[in-house]
Amino acid sequence: MTSTNKLLLEAKGITKYFGTITALENVNLKVHEGECLGVVGDNGAGKSTLMKVLSGLYKPSAGALFFEGKEHVLDSPKDSQNLGLEMVYQDLALAGNLPIGENIFLGREPTKNIGFLKFLDFKKIKEMTSAHLEKLKINVKSADQKVEELSGGQRQAVAIARSTAFNAKVVIMDEPTAALAIKEVGKVLDLINKLKSTGVGVIVISHRMDDIFTVCDRVMALFQGTNFAESQLDKTSRDEVIGWIMGKK
Amino acid sequence: MEDKEKKQDSLYVKLIPYFEKYGILLLLVIMILVMHILQPDVFLSWRNVTNVFKQISWQSMLALGVFMVIVTAGIDLSVGSIMMLSLMILAIVAKAGAPWFIVVLVPLFAGFLCGLINGLGITLLRMPHPFIMTLGTLYIFRGTGNLISGGTPISGFTDEVRYLGHGRIDLTWLGLEKSQYLPVSLVLIAVVYFVFWVFLNHSRTGKWIYAIGGNPSAARASGINVNKILIIVYSLCGFLSGIGALILAGRTDSGYPNAGLQSELDAIAACIIGGASFFGGRGTVLGVFAGVMIMGILRNGLNLMDVSSFWQQVLIGSIIVLAVYVDVLRRDFGTRK
Numbered sequence: 001m002t003s004t005n006k007l008l009l010e011a012k013g014i015t016k017y018f019g020t021i022t023a024l025e026n027v028n029l030k031v032h033e034g035e036c037l038g039v040v041g042d043n044g045a046g047k048s049t050l051m052k053v054l055s056g057l058y059k060p061s062a063g064a065l066f067f068e069g070k071e072h073v074l075d076s077p078k079d080s081q082n083l084g085l086e087m088v089y090q091d092l093a094l095a096g097n098l099p100i101g102e103n104i105f106l107g108r109e110p111t112k113n114i115g116f117l118k119f120l121d122f123k124k125i126k127e128m129t130s131a132h133l134e135k136l137k138i139n140v141k142s143a144d145q146k147v148e149e150l151s152g153g154q155r156q157a158v159a160i161a162r163s164t165a166f167n168a169k170v171v172i173m174d175e176p177t178a179a180l181a182i183k184e185v186g187k188v189l190d191l192i193n194k195l196k197s198t199g200v201g202v203i204v205i206s207h208r209m210d211d212i213f214t215v216c217d218r219v220m221a222l223f224q225g226t227n228f229a230e231s232q233l234d235k236t237s238r239d240e241v242i243g244w245i246m247g248k249k
Numbered sequence: 250m251e252d253k254e255k256k257q258d259s260l261y262v263k264l265i266p267y268f269e270k271y272g273i274l275l276l277l278v279i280m281i282l283v284m285h286i287l288q289p290d291v292f293l294s295w296r297n298v299t300n301v302f303k304q305i306s307w308q309s310m311l312a313l314g315v316f317m318v319i320v321t322a323g324i325d326l327s328v329g330s331i332m333m334l335s336l337m338i339l340a341i342v343a344k345a346g347a348p349w350f351i352v353v354l355v356p357l358f359a360g361f362l363c364g365l366i367n368g369l370g371i372t373l374l375r376m377p378h379p380f381i382m383t384l385g386t387l388y389i390f391r392g393t394g395n396l397i398s399g400g401t402p403i404s405g406f407t408d409e410v411r412y413l414g415h416g417r418i419d420l421t422w423l424g425l426e427k428s429q430y431l432p433v434s435l436v437l438i439a440v441v442y443f444v445f446w447v448f449l450n451h452s453r454t455g456k457w458i459y460a461i462g463g464n465p466s467a468a469r470a471s472g473i474n475v476n477k478i479l480i481i482v483y484s485l486c487g488f489l490s491g492i493g494a495l496i497l498a499g500r501t502d503s504g505y506p507n508a509g510l511q512s513e514l515d516a517i518a519a520c521i522i523g524g525a526s527f528f529g530g531r532g533t534v535l536g537v538f539a540g541v542m543i544m545g546i547l548r549n550g551l552n553l554m555d556v557s558s559f560w561q562q563v564l565i566g567s568i569i570v571l572a573v574y575v576d577v578l579r580r581d582f583g584t585r586k
Contacts, residue, residue, distance in 0.1 A: 077470055081472055093470040094464065097462065097530035102456060108471075108472075109453050118453065120456060
């Protein structure tokens with residue numbers, strides 16, 4: 001049972017207003033070590049807003065975030081990254097004009113000092129990239145390949161590799177298989193299972209029941225910005241979860 | 250599987266990345282050869298070559314600044330006006346009798362400040378596109394330059410002030426003749442381009458400039474402060490325009506109202522010819538240099554052959570369209586859609 005594992009991330013009573021619109025109201029969420037939580041909900045249910053709150057991109061109007069038992073206020077994605085909380089965005093958030101390695105380390109590039117000047121350490125970027133891709137069993141021609149030359153599945157793999165390059169403890173994935181060809185979906189799901197086995201807590205937002213029922217341990221549904229239902233995966237069924245998405249219990 | 254893919258790459262496909270990187274230099278070399286064949290006595294003479302470098306010296310500074318801005322998928326239309334305003338301030342400060350080291354620093358500072366205004370306007374005022382902010386400052390800066398100078402030329406600077414634009418490095422100690430000198434502006438171009446090449450390719454900030462051009466939301470999600478980087482880029486662009494003003498002061502010994510008129514378009518043209526993409530994230534410092542050289546050599550060569558300047562306009566325009574079309578073709582080959 002995953003619930004006996006250490007609690008990594010907990011959100012309590014998250015509320016978010018945009019002007020007069022209430023996007024989230026009193027939403028709670030928990031993720032444990034090595035656990036995958038599926039978050040489902042119809043368009044506009046508040047999934048993306050919740051993830052953006054968790055990653056520090058939005059500030060919640062009310063509520064608190066606890067990471068490994070301690071409360072934290074996140075002012076920017078940098079703060080959540082520093083805690084070990086990483087986000088894989090639906091639009092992948094990769095710069096196509098840069099090589100794989102530079103994308104993985106974007107914003108956190110290793111440097112070497114020559115005098116008082118800091119220069120990028122390309123050798124180290126390449127070594128660290130190769131080692132990391134190797135660890136996750138991601139196959140690409142070379143770490144120097146530009147991201148725009150990759151297939152959708154390879155790009156998703158790079159995005160996931162990017163999120164885990166700095167010993168992330170929790171990885172949040174927004175629709176990780178939405179843009180992929182069918183034969184690539186399996187590879188990405190394998191990669192998520194691999195992350196779980198290393199103790200990473202994973203949150204997957206997805207419309208696809210196949211994804212949820214392949215990799216998740218627990219599933220929660222949002223409906224109109226509130227917690228609607230939640231269950232261990234082995235105690236529910238696809239039909240029930242689909243019902244939750246539409247607001248039926 | 251992987252090996253099979255590698256074998257399928259034909260020689261042609263393998264050559265694409267090299268063509269992408271050095272194709273523009275090839276064009277430059279071809280142009281130089283053609284000009285040499287057409288004007289064998291004059292074109293490659295010491296005097297003419299140094300002349301070309303002197304002519305492109307200040308344009309090359311504007312082009313380099315605009316290039317950095319274009320890499321972020323932005324545009325700076327105000328560089329010509331920044332240069333003019335910096336030049337006018339330099340002239341006024343010089344006429345007021347300030348010591349030469351103040352006079353030399355003033356345009357650099359003024360240019361930097363103008364660029365900072367652009368950067369702050371684009372980010373803090375949340376202008377929908379840098380085109381609009383810099384179109385506004387194109388008028389504002391030139392108008393200000395005319396206001397403070399009364400719209401009349403101010404001439405006569407000391408040798409120290411003119412050194413970067415007009416100075417000569419004597420090479421007689423190498424056994425060369427007195428006429429075979431090295432223009433200081435040529436050395437300046439080399440130094441500035443090298444420094445900015447290192448900055449853009451080997452520093453984190455430089456990498457982030459490319460990342461912003463490639464995908465601004467990726468940069469933001471990576472924790473990069475995109476607005477801060479943009480402000481730095483526009484400020485540096487203004488600073489380079491200030492260097493342009495200092496060079497121009499040396500070359501013309503005068504601050505004049507029409508300085509740098511429409512030179513922003515030349516700067517943009519040089520970047521585009523040199524392979525920078527308007528969509529951002531693409532282009533090299535070497536390419537910009539080649540772009541500036543191609544435009545300089547074209548003008549110089551056509552002047553030598555006594556071709557009307559109207560033809561120069563037609564030719565430069567054609568090269569822009571051709572260069573971008575080649576880029577379109579290359580992209581069709583190079584990128585998965």
